[in-house]
Amino acid sequence: MRQWGVRGRGRDVSRSMVALVVSVAAALALGLATWLPGVLRTDIGLVPVPPGLLTVDEGTRGIATLGRGYTVAAYQSGFRVSAASGPLVDTITRGSPVSAVLGDLGERDDHPIEHVEATLNHVLIDDVRIEPGRAAYSGEVYDVVDGQRRSMPLRIVFLLTTAGVHVTAHIQGADAVIVHLDAIPGTTGIDPVLPDHNLRTRGWWVVPRAGEQRAFTTAREAVVGIGPAVQTRGLDLRPDGRLDVHVWSNRATLTLSGVPRPG
Secondary structure (H helix, E strand, O other): OHHHHHHHHHHHHHHHHHHHHHHHHHHHHHHHHHHHHHHHOOOOOOOOOOOOOOOHHHHHHEEEEEEEEEEEEOOOOEEEEEOOEEEEEOOOOOOOOOEEEEEEEEOOOOOOEEEEEEEEEEEEEEEEEEOOOOOEEEEEEEEEEEEEEEEEEEEEEEEEOOOOOOEEEEEOOEEEEEEEEEEEOEEEOOOOOOOOOOOOOOEOOOOOOOOOOEEEEOOOOEEEEEEOOOOOEEEEEEEEEEEEEEEEEEEEEEEEEEEEOOO
């Protein structure tokens, strides 16, 4: 009889332990449910804007030599800027290199928040002018807005400078310009413009009024700046396979330079 009593008490203890474990697990789950969103939060006010279609007329395709080893290539698949050391950046493959945004900026939690009313995501490039140290591509961005086709003039200029290549994407009539780049491994911020660590899978606002010469580096040994410096700028690495540069102006600028490879 004593044996059975001990076994009974053992079962009671086991049931109590199971109930305790379940209670602790439930409490942990509840705690994680409230804690994780704050830790993993990626919504900092940047609105994801996907690229659209890219059409590059055959007469505007090819490689333009800018000088000092820098080139820009325009193909039906997109644009590529290269240095003597190799490719620096590519626009998103088989998608529009830029998009136009109609909207405005607000503020939340001490940082900007985008209010997007409409986007023009498709790009047509139908003219190019190549001069020593300069290649200028013209066309339009377009889309259907409120049931009607709407377009804006687009001009993308690649200019050789003492620092490397200065890129200007100008969309007349846009409130903001988004540059769609192919994702590059090892995208790391440069202090004080962006945090000095890997920027992967998150969105970031550029420090206000910070210069555009050095914003981030990549595994391709490229140094990239974002401008104009007086405008609100963001960097969005959340979309899979691309890196989007948001500039709240009708002009977005990038400064591109290569880092010399050792020995």
